[in-house]
Amino acid sequence: MKKTIVCIALVAFAFSCGNDDSVTNEEPQSLPVEEGRSQQISDVYDYQIKVNQAAHVAVLNNLVTQSLVFEETATETELLALQDAWKTAFLNWKSNEVFNLGAIQSSFIHTRINQWPTNYEALEENIASEETLNNDFVSSVGANTKGYSAIEYLLFHETNAVILTELTTGENAERRMQYLLALIENLAEQAEFLQTFWEGVEPSFKSNLETGVNGSQNQVVNAIIASLEAMKGTKIEEALNAETDGETYFEAYRSRTSKEALIVNLNTLYKSYLGAYEAQTGFGLDDYLIEVLNRPDLDIALQEAFVVAMSDLEAIDGAIEDTLVTDVAALETLRTDLQTIIGLFKTDFSSAANIVVTFNDTDGD
Incomplete structure (x- = not known):
């Protein structure tokens, strides 16, 4: 059963929050680690990977x-x-x-x-x-x-x-x-x-x-980190750092769908985190944080970071390829937004959930 989380309604991207439970003075009963891990992994496969x-x-x-x-x-x-x-x-x-x-x-x-x-x-x-x-x-x-x-x-x-x-x-x-x-x-x-x-x-x-690099939950979290790093680095940063023809460094610049691709990337990661899948609400990493690790504070920070990033991404006017000329600051802000999410996963979440981070970026962040 989901515990109370802070509802974030900054953009349509944010999913519905868990239902408020009755206020009680009793200590919350944590879900056993292995049971929570099993539920999260089964749901991400059944309701996201298999369906997609x-x-x-x-x-x-x-x-x-x-x-x-x-x-x-x-x-x-x-x-x-x-x-x-x-x-x-x-x-x-x-x-x-x-x-x-x-x-x-x-x-x-x-x-x-x-x-x-x-x-x-x-x-x-x-x-x-x-x-x-x-x-x-x-x-x-x-x-x-x-x-x-x-x-x-x-x-x-x-x-x-x-x-x-x-x-x-x-x-x-x-x-x-x-x-x-x-x-x-x-x-x-x-x-x-x-x-x-x-x-x-x-x-x-x-x-x-199992815990450690071979565990499925460990692999999923590392895949999320790697995807976020790719979005920040090869899909945004290389265009920002290019001396000439910066727009050609965006992933889908010929079809001008780079912005839409980034939106789907980020939306998928957030759905996976929340367990908010297309046709089914499942047990997500947020539930694992709250019901197993008793870290609603970290869940709030991650949800806020995701929503801010999506809001800033969707606020980019027109094709992202044009933003290098019209509003480069918007891309720099988005890069910072993504780094915030990366930091929360690589440091705070990995520490709380005993995740071994195997993905290393190349820019020293």
């Missing part, structure tokens, strides 16, 4: 269908529809990429789905080569010439008029179309493989309740 994997496979099946329609009727209308299908699938992936942990991480499957930035020079060489451009070929090439970023390059690197010409009547148009279709087919195949992989490791993931 199925949704990802579904949106990629739609992307495959739309790509075949585009092949048959390569018009500007169908190109726009294909671009929209890519954006939908890419943003869905942003709710899955945080869970790159344990056996999943060791399989390198995430890099085959999205390795950013893409090596577009090598990609163009593949198109210009004499290799047969099919699913098998895509499986054989490096991660930075396939997956979401490679598809984004082919669909968004120029104006739609130029892209349509490249894929229909331009030089190597037939091979460019073949590569695009093969990339999408391979991406859908990788998503199905990842879903099956997760189904296979479900029992061990749920039963691994």
Whole structure:
């Protein structure tokens, strides 16, 4: 049963708080550590990882269908529809990429789905080569010439008029179309493989309740920290530090969906922390803090930090790629917001929950 927490209603992003319990002078009864850990891990798998994997496979099946329609009727209308299908699938992936942990991480499957930035020079060489451009070929090439970023390059690197010409009547148009279709087919195949992989490791993931680096809860917290560090560092800081062409350092600058991707990233992390999933309220890390560790103070600090970061991110006007010119201070504030959350997880939460932090950033924070 959830204990009282402070409701934070700064933005629509904040989820509903736990119900107030009757005030009592009795000491709260803590949930046993292993029981709380088991409940948190089971719920994050059943209500977030499993559900998100199925949704990802579904949106990629739609992307495959739309790509075949585009092949048959390569018009500007169908190109726009294909671009929209890519954006939908890419943003869905942003709710899955945080869970790159344990056996999943060791399989390198995430890099085959999205390795950013893409090596577009090598990609163009593949198109210009004499290799047969099919699913098998895509499986054989490096991660930075396939997956979401490679598809984004082919669909968004120029104006739609130029892209349509490249894929229909331009030089190597037939091979460019073949590569695009093969990339999408391979991406859908990788998503199905990842879903099956997760189904296979479900029992061990749920039963691994040990403390230390191999424990599932430890891995989840480290994955959250790594995702936050990636958002702050490679997805924001590199653009801020770039001497020229800073906008090209944003993850999805060609499609101008970098801001939306960051929103999904942060929203997913907050849902995981709260146990506030799409169709089910579960036992989150916040419940673990309150009901096992008796640290409502830390829960309040984390919720406040998440909400401030999301509020500042959503307040950025327009595409984040333009913010380097129009409002660089907003990006610097967002970077600071994310560092606040990182600090709370790496220091306070890890100490309270006996988490061994294995992720180290490279900037000394």
